[in-house]
Amino acid sequence: MKYVGLLLKNVRRNKRRTALTVLSVAIAVFLGASLRAVLQGFTGGTEASSAVRTVTLRKTGLFFFMPVTHVDAIRAAVPGVKHVTWASWFGGIYKDPNNFFAQFAIDPESYLRIYPEIQLPADQKEAFIADRTGAIIGEALARRFNLNVGDRMVLQVGIPVYGEQDYTFTVRGIYTPASSVIDNATMFFHWKYLDERSIVKGQTGFLVQELEDPDRATEIAAAIDQRFANSANETKTVTERQFQGTFVSMFGNLNLLLGSIGLAVIVTTLFVAGNTMAMSVRERTTEIAVMRTLGFSGRAIFVLVAGEAVMMAVVGAIVGGVLARVLVSNETLGMTGFIPPFGVSNGTLVEGLALGALIGVLAGLIPATLAARLKIVDGLRRVA
Amino acid sequence: MGLIGHYNLRSMFVRKVTALMTALGIAMVVAVFVMTLALAQGFRSTLIASGSPDNAIVLRKGSTSETVSGFGQDLVPIVETLPQVARDAKGLPLVSPELVLAVALPRVTDGQDANVPVRGVGPHAFAIRERLRFVEGRPFTRGLNEINVGRMATLRFRGLAMGETLSIAGRPWTIVGIFEGEDASFESEIWGDVDLMNPAFQRQGYQSITAKLVSRDAFDAFKAAIAADPRLNLEAQRENEYYAAQSVVMTTVIGVLGTFVTLILSIGAMFGAMNTMYAAVAHRIREVGTLRALGFSRGAVLLAFIAESTALAVIGGVIGCALALPLHGMSTGTTNMASFTEVAFKFRITPALLGAGVAFAAVMGAIGGLLPAIRAARLPISQALREI
Numbered sequence: 001m002k003y004v005g006l007l008l009k010n011v012r013r014n015k016r017r018t019a020l021t022v023l024s025v026a027i028a029v030f031l032g033a034s035l036r037a038v039l040q041g042f043t044g045g046t047e048a049s050s051a052v053r054t055v056t057l058r059k060t061g062l063f064f065f066m067p068v069t070h071v072d073a074i075r076a077a078v079p080g081v082k083h084v085t086w087a088s089w090f091g092g093i094y095k096d097p098n099n100f101f102a103q104f105a106i107d108p109e110s111y112l113r114i115y116p117e118i119q120l121p122a123d124q125k126e127a128f129i130a131d132r133t134g135a136i137i138g139e140a141l142a143r144r145f146n147l148n149v150g151d152r153m154v155l156q157v158g159i160p161v162y163g164e165q166d167y168t169f170t171v172r173g174i175y176t177p178a179s180s181v182i183d184n185a186t187m188f189f190h191w192k193y194l195d196e197r198s199i200v201k202g203q204t205g206f207l208v209q210e211l212e213d214p215d216r217a218t219e220i221a222a223a224i225d226q227r228f229a230n231s232a233n234e235t236k237t238v239t240e241r242q243f244q245g246t247f248v249s250m251f252g253n254l255n256l257l258l259g260s261i262g263l264a265v266i267v268t269t270l271f272v273a274g275n276t277m278a279m280s281v282r283e284r285t286t287e288i289a290v291m292r293t294l295g296f297s298g299r300a301i302f303v304l305v306a307g308e309a310v311m312m313a314v315v316g317a318i319v320g321g322v323l324a325r326v327l328v329s330n331e332t333l334g335m336t337g338f339i340p341p342f343g344v345s346n347g348t349l350v351e352g353l354a355l356g357a358l359i360g361v362l363a364g365l366i367p368a369t370l371a372a373r374l375k376i377v378d379g380l381r382r383v384a
Numbered sequence: 385m386g387l388i389g390h391y392n393l394r395s396m397f398v399r400k401v402t403a404l405m406t407a408l409g410i411a412m413v414v415a416v417f418v419m420t421l422a423l424a425q426g427f428r429s430t431l432i433a434s435g436s437p438d439n440a441i442v443l444r445k446g447s448t449s450e451t452v453s454g455f456g457q458d459l460v461p462i463v464e465t466l467p468q469v470a471r472d473a474k475g476l477p478l479v480s481p482e483l484v485l486a487v488a489l490p491r492v493t494d495g496q497d498a499n500v501p502v503r504g505v506g507p508h509a510f511a512i513r514e515r516l517r518f519v520e521g522r523p524f525t526r527g528l529n530e531i532n533v534g535r536m537a538t539l540r541f542r543g544l545a546m547g548e549t550l551s552i553a554g555r556p557w558t559i560v561g562i563f564e565g566e567d568a569s570f571e572s573e574i575w576g577d578v579d580l581m582n583p584a585f586q587r588q589g590y591q592s593i594t595a596k597l598v599s600r601d602a603f604d605a606f607k608a609a610i611a612a613d614p615r616l617n618l619e620a621q622r623e624n625e626y627y628a629a630q631s632v633v634m635t636t637v638i639g640v641l642g643t644f645v646t647l648i649l650s651i652g653a654m655f656g657a658m659n660t661m662y663a664a665v666a667h668r669i670r671e672v673g674t675l676r677a678l679g680f681s682r683g684a685v686l687l688a689f690i691a692e693s694t695a696l697a698v699i700g701g702v703i704g705c706a707l708a709l710p711l712h713g714m715s716t717g718t719t720n721m722a723s724f725t726e727v728a729f730k731f732r733i734t735p736a737l738l739g740a741g742v743a744f745a746a747v748m749g750a751i752g753g754l755l756p757a758i759r760a761a762r763l764p765i766s767q768a769l770r771e772i
Contacts, residue, residue, distance in 0.1 A: 016662065017659055017662065017663075020655040020656075020658055020659050021655070021659065023651075023652075023655055024651075024652040024653075024655040024656060027648055027649070027651055027652040027655075028652060030648065031645060031648055031649060035645070038641075057488075059488075060487050060488065060552060060553050060585075061485075061486050061487045061488035061497075061499055062486065062488065062499060062724075063485050063486045063499070063724075064485075064553070064585070064586075065586075091452070097448050158452045159451075159452060160444070160452070160453070160454030161454075200586075232554060234554065236488070245496065246496055246497050246498070249491075249494060249496045249498070250498065250499070250718070250719040250726065251718055251719060252716055252717055252718035252719075253716065257423075260419075261416055261419075261420075261645055264412045264413075264415060264416045264649070265412075265416075265645075265649055265652075267408075267412050268409045268412040268413060268649060268652060268653055268656075269409075269652060271405045271406070271408050271409035271412070271656065272405075272406075272409050272652060272653065272655060272656030272659070274405060275402055275405040275406060275409070275656060275659065275660060276656075276659050278401070278402065278405075279402060279659070279660070279663045283663075283666075
């Protein structure tokens with residue numbers, strides 16, 4: 001600790017260089033944290049998924065409907081299932097095709113029971129359930145289109161099977177998601193309203209079950225699929241985690257893409273910061289030799305040089321991390337729609353600081369070792 | 385130029401380690417830049433390769449993609465008989481009514497289910513898409529439960545090899561041929577007889593009609609004829625323009641992400657270059673003073689240091705391009721947001737992209753070198769010569 005004063009003096013010696021180095025580390029941490037936030041946005045739904053829920057789709061794929069009578073069949077024939085609900089993807093267009101957001105036609109009562117994560121004031125919930133053309137929207141969606149409870153929303157039909165006429169909804173509630181399983185920019189409305197207008201009746205896109213015992217999920221999923229085996233509408237039931245996982249993997253190998261960009265960011269900064277430290281040590285060769293003559297040990301010199309690198313890197317990391325925390329979210333970046341919501345969490349912030357410190361240690365290691373090993377005679381003999 | 389060649393470039397080699405570190409920093413930025421653009425370009429060119437300006441695609445009026453289009457079977461004969469539609473040797477119109485759906489199949493790589501597009505096509509589909517060729521087997525026979533699979537799809541998904549039987553919607557379909565088509569998105573698809581797919585998928589009607597036109601110029605008349613017919617609630621687009629529009633969402637997302645990352649990262653690398661050049665100038669104050677005393681103008685010194693920094697960055701740029709180059713031709717896949725199905729495509733690194741990477745590096749170097757070069761040029765001679 002007694003070297004702190006000396007460290008601060010050294011850092012201030014070449015202010016411009018220090019500033020440039022601090023800023024380049026800040027940029028690295030800023031980018032690292034932003035990429036991580038985006039990745040977490042994509043995988044958040046998977047991680048937060050509940051173990052007690054399973055999802056049933058048509059075996060053929062997401063694009064196919066199944067009769068809603070499957071719900072009763074499951075209630076009647078599959079033990080271990082506490083609740084069942086159903087929903088359909090609507091894919092409508094609100095004003096402009098670019099205003100993309102997810103819309104699901106749901107059976108309000110049973111859906112909200114299975115998804116307590118959709119948090120809604122009790123009066124709004126009641127109003128929604130009571131109104132056949134009512135809808136609830138996520139708070140981010142409400143902000144994006146400046147919608148309030150009581151407002152009308154007209155959606156054009158996107159998928160021809162839902163008829164030709166536009167759908168008019170009344171916003172009955174604005175929900176906040178309690179976990180990232182539920183997106184904060186989705187719209188839910190009554191499946192009954194959809195069914196009335198649809199060309200084919202009594203069809204739904206997928207079912208969701210709540211199980212009594214999460215440990216029996218695989219067994220129950222198999223029992224559900226067995227119930228519809230060899231029928232015209234065979235099903236495939238998976239856990240909520242698997243279901244969310246297929247959506248993440250749809251975007252391609254994000255881990256690899258964002259991971260390799262992140263690696264490039266770190267390596268670039270290492271080169272920049274390491275280079276700076278090497279340069280400043282080289283310039284101070286004579287000075288270091290003098291310090292050694294005065295009795296500073298090799299270890300003290302090592303600590304001084306490495307400490308300087310770590311100090312610059314940590315300051316940079318704090319600047320970059322805080323900036324990322326304040327600036328990065330999909331709303332500030334104007335990226336809404338297909339990209340799930342993201343933001344820099346406290347955990348990511350801490351990781352960013354750790355990353356900064358690591359960059360400092362690695363960048364300072366070689367110059368500090370060289371400085372500590374310097375032979376006094378060589379140092380004194382050298383002219384800058 | 386003499387000064388740059390003799391003095392600055394040689395000085396760079398004197399400080400090889402520092403110079404190399406700076407160059408490597410820039411190399412990483414250029415590598416990221418080239419990689420993300422190669423991704424966007426690959427996706428774009430895959431979709432663009434799917435369309436031909438000689439073909440027209442007809443969708444329901446106002447539809448932005450096949451997925452949201454739909455119309456009755458009775459409209460096909462009206463389109464078929466338009467005079468702008470090309471005919472084959474037997475005099476039959478080259479028109480393919482189509483239906484696109486998706487089935488869930490596990491990927492070879494991670495075993496996760498992905499949405500693989502299944503396209504029900506008319507008997508002339510292969511004649512209309514001239515670029516498609518069979519690498520194995522033969523086209524499906526009309527009226528039989530036979531299918532053809534694109535080359536990319538056979539490689540990416542399980543159970544799509546030649547001769548295998550695929551169960552779709554409870555019916556068995558035999559794979560009788562594998563086709564390829566210059567990386568077009570059709571290579572990621574499964575094709576079969578539209579008139580069998582319709583009942584199998586419990587659908588009525590079609591989603592699109594693709595027609596080969598008598599000539600490229602006939603398109604305007606074709607479009608006008610469809611718009612003029614009150615029986616048709618349809619709209620024609622050139623096939624290539626349609627597919628180019630399908631790539632916009634995805635290319636924009638990749639483009640925005642890539643630009644965001646590379647721009648910010650390039651600032652970091654520029655700071656690195658700046659540090660290096662400031663140190664270079666500080667080291668060589670006496671040399672700069674000598675040069676000025678010998679009669680080199682401030683402008684020459686300024687230019688020389690900017691050139692040194694630019695050269696350093698260009699070396700970095702070339703290394704960066706070399707780092708990214710192995711990705712060329714590597715195939716990957718993503719979901720095409722316009723159709724919600726998976727499209728396989730290859731990273732495409734074109735000479736123009738490499739040129740852009742090096743140019744980007746040069747700009748970083750020039751900007752990074754500017755301030756240090758100004759400092760070098762502004763040094764008063766007397767003070768510079770006195771410096772130890």
